[in-house]
Amino acid sequence: MSVTAIRETGHLPDLSRVPLVDEVGVEERSARFQTRSIKKESKVEALRMVLSMIDLTTLEGQDTPGKVQQLCQKAIHLHDAMPGLPHVAAVCVYPTMVGVAKKALGKNNIKVASVATAFPSGMAPRQIKLEETRIAVDEGADEIDMVISRGAFLQGDYGFVFDEIAAIREACGDAHLKVILETGELGTLDRVRRASVLAMHAGADFIKTSTGKIQPAATLPVTLVMLQAIRDYFYETGRMVGMKPAGGISSAKLAIHYLVMLRETLGAAWMTPAWYRFGASSLANDVLMQLRKQATGIYQSADYFSKD
């Protein structure tokens, strides 16, 4: 348990002392990231980096072992017509599919992430959430994506949310914990910032914007606020926390804007799959199409890329 001991730095901080967010300033700053001109070689490198950071995701009620196996095949063979591509960081599935994914991925060094804690609503007793987390880890999940109890958070019961994250953290053992704030339900950027601080102090390895089931999901402003929280937390404690925007990032261009923002907010140290992920299902193919366009000069069609 030594690993968890190190990660659990804290106790619940005084959230009233968390800096307030200047909403207009954040909007303007994030708009600025979209005006950077990224030219050819840098663009290709950025696209390859995006690929390596993708958590290829399927989280649907209609998921079957067959579909998950197919997704894993896609993760391993992104586009064999272009040799030398990096593989995605992880495959993200429901707990019942962890075993299937683990087996399908074999020794390919692609991680298995599992959502847990009554994803996506988080409306279940703690006991069940802990049990679900343990099951996912026992099945072989390398990473757990938990959701916070937004209801409790919104009614100000920060202690409850903090304890819950800390308890799940413990149940994860050696598995990495990503904490989903579901920013679309938090309402304001101030709350996003507060929830980020709370989650990091409770032991999150990653903070993640959204489940992908609620609109709005990841946006540039929300992600910027979370990155700033990570930066300040790092200055305060010396511990790096990862970031995962998820939901709604489906174009390569937008993904590059996110990387620009990451580079200019947290710096180069965070620019690896160990500290930054994209939760997405359709982003990979768009990136592949752009890479192919860069290689051939010809705009591509989705018809020539495997769906999953």
Place this chain on the structure above:
Amino acid sequence: MAGSTSRVPVEKTYKIYIDGKFPRTESGRFFPLEDSDGEVIANICRGSRKDFRNSVVAARKAFPGWSSASAYLRGQIIYRIAEMLEGRREQFIAELHLQGLSKRRAKKEVDATIDRLIYYAGWSDKYQQVFSAVNPVSSSHFNFSVMEATGVVSVLAPNESSLLGLVSNIVPAIVGGNTCVVLASEEMPLCAVSFAEVLHAADVPGGVVNILTGYREELTGQFASHMDVNAIIYCDSDTDVAKEIEISAADNIKRVVNRTNTDWAQEKSQNPYLIKETQETKTTWHPIGS
């Protein structure tokens, strides 16, 4: 309108038409359009390959909805385009005149364009019956062929016939359920932009028709090579250009439709075979008892 009471002139900004919206080109470039006396009539967007790419994305997105809309609805919408154009006859006549046509020719062209729209609106629920077939086969199958829209069509509209030629190439494609990206006449682009406004007012869904202005030499290669375009229509008689189009189109085996040397004013330039040129034939073998 002389003296102190004269109004400040309100000049129209000619923009491009992508996904049901009227943006300027993302490149920010433009070129001045001059009349025969060298006077600048308007600044025209010099569309870029990225505008083209965005248009293809819009056209692809619009395709499932438009191709599955009922023939009746497509016919109604195309009839509506004619109605809207009828209401703006004077504007189009004036624009053609401004670009060098005589008043008489301009009027004739606008009238012919409206009539052409009506002509193809009528074909919307008929071409299937003409081109579909029940085929004789020597096995226990009911075998039939129907027409299906090919997908996204890129159109290099004729340079000379800037309104009638434009419409004569767009409409047969869309009446058959295709969506399209069009490059307007380089020398006479005004009517194409105004026609986009007519399309917009006629409830043609965004993305079904996308109209760009710009340099032909710069954009032809993109129109021909894009992997997500299923057919290309061109009217250019230059054999080098034709060769370039044919070679680039081969990568994803686009349909290449060559409409060189067509006199769009003639009656015989409107016929259902133009619809068929952007259709695929789907044949079904359905088992039946002997």
